[in-house]
Amino acid sequence: MFTSFELKNVIFPNRIVMPPMCMYSATEDGYVTDWHRVHYGTRAVGGVGLIIVEATAVEKRGRLSNNCLGIWDDGHVQGLSELVRLGKEHGSVMGIQIAHGGRKAWGDELVAPSSIPFPEMGTPHALTAAEIKSVIENWRQGARRAREAGFDVLQLHGAHGYLIHEFLSPLSNRRTDEYGGSLENRMRFLLEIIEAVKKEWPADKPLSVRLSAEDYLEGGLTIKDTVQICRVLKEHGADLMDISSGGLLPASIKLGPGYQVPLAEAVKKEVGIPTIAVGLITKPEQVQEILLNGRADFVALGRELLRNPYWVLAAKPDRELWPWQYHRGIPAN
Numbered sequence: 098m099f100t101s102f103e104l105k106n107v108i109f110p111n112r113i114v115m116p117p118m119c120m121y122s123a124t125e126d127g128y129v130t131d132w133h134r135v136h137y138g139t140r141a142v143g144g145v146g147l148i149i150v151e152a153t154a155v156e157k158r159g160r161l162s163n164n165c166l167g168i169w170d171d172g173h174v175q176g177l178s179e180l181v182r183l184g185k186e187h188g189s190v191m192g193i194q195i196a197h198g199g200r201k202a203w204g205d206e207l208v209a210p211s212s213i214p215f216p217e218m219g220t221p222h223a224l225t226a227a228e229i230k231s232v233i234e235n236w237r238q239g240a241r242r243a244r245e246a247g248f249d250v251l252q253l254h255g256a257h258g259y260l261i262h263e264f265l266s267p268l269s270n271r272r273t274d275e276y277g278g279s280l281e282n283r284m285r286f287l288l289e290i291i292e293a294v295k296k297e298w299p300a301d302k303p304l305s306v307r308l309s310a311e312d313y314l315e316g317g318l319t320i321k322d323t324v325q326i327c328r329v330l331k332e333h334g335a336d337l338m339d340i341s342s343g344g345l346l347p348a349s350i351k352l353g354p355g356y357q358v359p360l361a362e363a364v365k366k367e368v369g370i371p372t373i374a375v376g377l378i379t380k381p382e383q384v385q386e387i388l389l390n391g392r393a394d395f396v397a398l399g400r401e402l403l404r405n406p407y408w409v410l411a412a413k414p415d416r417e418l419w420p421w422q423y424h425r426g427i428p429a430n
């Protein structure tokens with residue numbers, strides 16, 4: 098886990114990732130606050146290789162909560178660039194997840210491929226073809242602002258039942274135009290976002306996509322579909338797949354340590370693309386097993402890094418890794 102990894106022009110110092118996690122702590126206009134500075138800065142001091150800043154909305158109506166970070170306005174760049182500076186200063190590679198909540202967004206203006214509501218939420222407006230183009234343009238502008246803020250990894254949120262996932266899954270996409278029907282059509286929205294984003298995102302920096310590899314529902318997305326999707330994403334220039342699952346609709350999921358690892362492993366092996374494994378991974382032995390068996394290239398620790406921002410330092414009590422200010426705290430075995 099302490100072996101570096103090179104992807105395009107970016108060198109990751111180790112294989113530990115902090116996955117995107119909403120902090121619900123932005124101002125109502127989506128601006129960075131001290132909470133974010135402390136929270137992300139601490140994980141960088143803690144030696145995390147790649148920090149992916151939480152779901153950051155490309156449109157105001159796409160926020161997942163009233164206090165989600167935003168990237169829909171040029172004014173957001175300054176605060177985000179401070180997070181990049183803080184993270185880089187302490188040795189982390191800084192990434193950001195850009196997102197649109199679609200029918201699961203916060204507020205009254207819900208949009209989706211079809212007007213099928215998420216249980217107990219409002220009925221979304223089915224985007225017209227012209228509206229789809231304008232949403233895609235907003236993803237492009239989000240990518241431009243992420244570049245201007247100085248991030249080194251851009252991640253598109255295509256998981257957990259949000260807008261991109263809603264297009265991908267046949268359970269939420271019942272369109273009869275070129276954006277619905279076959280898998281090829283359901284992927285069109287994501288592919289058009291990728292093409293738009295590539296006009297802004299530097300070719301020498303990694304582009305990541307997070308997907309829900311399984312809907313765990315009859316008639317929903319399966320790992321077989323996901324492998325096919327990832328093949329096409331790779332052809333279109335995706336560099337790093339972050340493999341999660343679920344979230345489209347309530348489903349029964351067998352949770353357990355590393356339960357999503359086989360999904361990341363299938364993508365890595367069948368598509369030949371670097372992957373991040375995530376989900377109930379908490380122990381160094383688990384991380385080593387995943388990496389040494391070539392099941393994924395990176396391992397993300399979500400809630401574990403909320404509990405312990407110094408998890409990486411604890412895994413290697415070594416003067417080279419630890420910030421000099423903390424050397425007197427290195428355990429003497």
Ligand SMILES: Cc1cc2nc3c(=O)[nH]c(=O)nc-3n(C[C@H](O)[C@H](O)[C@H](O)COP(=O)(O)O)c2cc1C
Pocket residue numbers: 116117118119120151152194254256257307341375376377378397398399400401
């Ligand atoms: C507080 C919290 C906020 C989250 N927010 C996001 C998010 O913004 N984007 C996302 O893709 N996943 C989000 N997730 C999911 C995590 O990135 C991760 O996939 C999940 O927690 C499973 O990993 P873990 O078992 O290591 O925590 C969130 C999870 C938590 C606990």
